[in-house]
Amino acid sequence: MSFTSNVFETRTVTMADREETIVAGGRNLFPLLPKAFDGIKQIGVIGWSSQGPAQAQNLRESLEGTDIRVTVGLRAGSASMKEAEEVGFTEADGTLGEMYDVIRESDMSLLLISDAAFAENYKEIFAAFRPGSTLGLSHGFLLSHLQAQGEEFPKEINVIAVCPKGMGPSVRRLYEQGREVNGAGINASFAVHQDVNGKATDYALGWSVALGSPYTFETTLESEYRSDIFGERGILLGAVHGIAESLYARYVGQGMAKDDAYLNTSESITGPISKSISRSGLKAVYEELDDGEKAAFRKAYNAAYHPCREILEEIYDDVASGNEVRSVIQATRRHGTYPMGKIDSTDMWVVGEKVRADESRNYAPINPETAGTYMACMMAQVDLLKDRGHPYSEIANESIIEAVDSLNPYMDYKGVSYMVDNCSTTARLGARKWASRFDYILKQQTFPTVDAGAVEDETPFDKFMSSNIHEVLKVCAELRPSVDISVVPTRRG
Numbered sequence: 001m002s003f004t005s006n007v008f009e010t011r012t013v014t015m016a017d018r019e020e021t022i023v024a025g026g027r028n029l030f031p032l033l034p035k036a037f038d039g040i041k042q043i044g045v046i047g048w049s050s051q052g053p054a055q056a057q058n059l060r061e062s063l064e065g066t067d068i069r070v071t072v073g074l075r076a077g078s079a080s081m082k083e084a085e086e087v088g089f090t091e092a093d094g095t096l097g098e099m100y101d102v103i104r105e106s107d108m109s110l111l112l113i114s115d116a117a118f119a120e121n122y123k124e125i126f127a128a129f130r131p132g133s134t135l136g137l138s139h140g141f142l143l144s145h146l147q148a149q150g151e152e153f154p155k156e157i158n159v160i161a162v163c164p165k166g167m168g169p170s171v172r173r174l175y176e177q178g179r180e181v182n183g184a185g186i187n188a189s190f191a192v193h194q195d196v197n198g199k200a201t202d203y204a205l206g207w208s209v210a211l212g213s214p215y216t217f218e219t220t221l222e223s224e225y226r227s228d229i230f231g232e233r234g235i236l237l238g239a240v241h242g243i244a245e246s247l248y249a250r251y252v253g254q255g256m257a258k259d260d261a262y263l264n265t266s267e268s269i270t271g272p273i274s275k276s277i278s279r280s281g282l283k284a285v286y287e288e289l290d291d292g293e294k295a296a297f298r299k300a301y302n303a304a305y306h307p308c309r310e311i312l313e314e315i316y317d318d319v320a321s322g323n324e325v326r327s328v329i330q331a332t333r334r335h336g337t338y339p340m341g342k343i344d345s346t347d348m349w350v351v352g353e354k355v356r357a358d359e360s361r362n363y364a365p366i367n368p369e370t371a372g373t374y375m376a377c378m379m380a381q382v383d384l385l386k387d388r389g390h391p392y393s394e395i396a397n398e399s400i401i402e403a404v405d406s407l408n409p410y411m412d413y414k415g416v417s418y419m420v421d422n423c424s425t426t427a428r429l430g431a432r433k434w435a436s437r438f439d440y441i442l443k444q445q446t447f448p449t450v451d452a453g454a455v456e457d458e459t460p461f462d463k464f465m466s467s468n469i470h471e472v473l474k475v476c477a478e479l480r481p482s483v484d485i486s487v488v489p490t491r492r493g
Helices: 027-036 052-062 080-086 099-105 115-127 141-149 168-177 200-211 221-233 238-253 258-263 266-280 282-287 291-321 323-334 347-357 368-387 392-414 416-420 425-451 459-466 469-479
Strands: 011-015 018-024 042-046 069-074 096-098 108-111 134-137 158-164 188-194 215-218
Touching (some): 011 469, 018 392, 027 200, 042 052, 052 200, 069 099, 080 096, 096 099, 134 200, 141 221, 158 200, 168 392, 188 221, 188 392, 221 323, 221 392, 221 425, 238 266, 238 291, 238 347, 238 368, 238 392, 238 425, 258 347, 266 282, 266 368, 266 392, 291 323, 291 459, 323 425, 368 392, 368 425, 368 459, 392 469
Parallel strands (some): 042 069, 042 108, 108 134, 134 158, 188 215
Antiparallel strands (some): 018 215, 158 188
């Protein structure tokens, strides 16, 4: 994919067999933001859920000293008003107001409300936009809903998207770390869906740079929502939860002590496996193992790949058809009677809380069976997105980088609920819906195959070793800031 900018320097990078155009970020680009936002005097940040607090604060700091104002818009009487005030947005100085008023007053409004709220209120929201203004999204969910309704965005406005490849708290935390390390932040994709004034691309790039994105790559709104909604149900949230639960039960059933079972599952994934992938690539995990461990890795990988791929194919088809979006809307309507329940009360996560609190605990090992199972699912997701025509940057970020650099650190810090429930409602629902499917299929198909010694087909592992995703990750690593996310306590908005 290729684009041009009138403001930012672009780079062409070779991703395996494809070329992509990107913009490398950094605080050195902040002086260019007024030019990028030409004609924009107020940016409205609408909503205060996962992304809202992070994006509002990052934009405000990046635009400090300019004449561009960042204003938060919330529903009248919203409980989040107090939280926005606590970080410096106030009605008195015009940086906090009722959401429809803020949309009407803003030249560019970033809609960061819940996906279900989009579905229920999009007509009223669209009516508040002035002709020639800009609608910004950080998720393509609304496009899918409009397609299902046979409707479109208003023709007289710009429609753009900037989609950080991480949860809101990570977007904020890595931006803060970027004060010491230029370029620290969360990668982002951008899309221009409608451009009515010829400035939409630079608006989107300016928005991404202001959020602190180390590099920004192009996608389409449709490609984004398919990969994003799919990915969070897959390896990013749902699958990793199901994998960890199934392996924990397996190891405890084999006689492993519960503390050790937690170390060999959740902490193995979020600790040494994720760190090796982040710093040295996917193959590094396998190469760190001895010969016996490599054999166990291969057996687990080959046994897990196709069962995981089967579930991932179903998820992708449900997202592409609109079924998954409808499911989210329907579930949200039920929340008055049946709100989302806890997901960290099983034995595994109770044990995990005790393990994490023990400062003298042993370091988690790279368990070869855990690594093989987890990475088979990760690669099944990579391969599926490649087969469905997604750009390599999107594939790498939605399947690997976001997992190991943004999400897994939160599970490592406080368990699965802390990771999942710091994400959007759509993501939280998807993780709850699909985790059990991965848990089930691994118990029913993968582990019996491993135990029976019936893993004869080495094709999945052979394809893993020769995959061009390794070349892609090398390019991504060159663009990655030299900082690991430092997880600190955060509150959901």
